[in-house]
Amino acid sequence: MDHLHTQGIDMPKLGLGTFRLQGDACRAAVESALGLGYRHIDTAEMYGNEDGVGASIAASGVKRDDIHLTTKVWHENLAPDAIRRAFDASLKKLRLDYVDLYLVHWPSKGMNLPAMFETLVKLKEQGRTRAIGVANFTVPLLRQVVEEIGAPIACNQVEYHVLLDQSKVLDYLRSHSIPLVAYCPLAQGKVVDNAVLRKIGAKHHASAAQVALKWLLDQDGVAAIPKASRAESQQANLDALKVPLDDEDRAAIAALPKDQRLVNPAAFAPDWD
Structure with missing residues (x-):
């Protein structure tokens, strides 16, 4: 398994996403993944399953230091005090002393970016999270975080797949050596029945x-967290790590329409353009 080295952490390129996994199903999925060799687990405050993820890690027998765990703070909790409360609650549910990566799950129209990242950096300095980052941030938002504030973000987690172009975000992140984590x-x-992908697969x-x-x-610089x-x-x-795609395959995939954004919550999604 290849890793991405970012802001002092090593993130396995392939991880397990846990959105919509609840209760026994969540615990079984995480325990199974860890048993198969996964070492990158992704959860979030909003998923409501941090307790299950934590129980699975505790029961797995895998050394804590060998696991990369990401969780996230919800967009309604981005005031400094709210971040601290949310983080404390997440850590308690996960039964852990620290997380590897703590992300801002979605930007908020009323957020105070400098205050947010001052709080997040303090959590990092205290060793409670090994790294901090963002999710669903556009290039203009990334510029504010990276260039104006100088926050040491370890990744931007965004929707990314063969049917959605993310070249603008990816180009910006690469220019600053920041990984993209694809959810x-x-x-x-939708890829399962795609004729082009099926032909390449055959x-x-x-x-x-x-x-x-x-x-x-x-x-380069891309990780993925399929549920x-x-x-x-x-x-x-x-x-899938063993599939030897060639230049012909990549050209065929490049020619696919890339305009299908599937996660776009009207109430709080940023202006993607």
């Missing part, structure tokens, strides 16, 4: 989903 890397299942004895995932993981509740799906995602 919804399989386009909420050539390599792989599925369309494995082709789509390998296309992401082959890119997978079943062990078979988790193993299939691991096996």
Whole structure:
């Protein structure tokens, strides 16, 4: 498994997303993934499953230092005091002394970026999170965080898959050596029946989903966190690492329409343009 080195942490390029996994299903999924060799687990305050993730880590027998764990603060909790309360609550649910990466889950129209990142940097300096970062930040927002505030962000987590162009965000992040972590890397299942991806998969004895995932993981500075509740799906995602995409495959994928943004909450999504 390749890792991305960023702001003092090593993040496995392939992780397990846990959005919408709850209760016993969440615990079973995380325990299965850790048993198969996953070492990158992604959760969030908003997912309501941090307690299950924490229980699974505790029961796994895997050394804490070998696991990269990301969690996130919800966009309604971005005032400094609210960040601290949310972080304390997350850590308690996770049963951990620290997390590896703490992200701002979504930007908020009324957020005070300097105050937010002063608070987040303090959490990092206290050793309670090893690194900090953002999710769903546009290039203009990234410029404020990186260039004006100088915050040491370790990644930007955004929707990214073969059906959505993220070249502007990716170009900016690469120019500052900041990784992109792709959520919804399989386009909420839309890649499964894509004829182009199925044809490429047939050539390599792989599925369309494995082709789509390998296309992401082959890119410099990109990690991916597909949600997978079943062990078979988790193993299939691991096996995607072995798919040998060639230049012809990449050209065919590049030619696919890339205008399908699937996560765009009207109440609080930023202006993506």
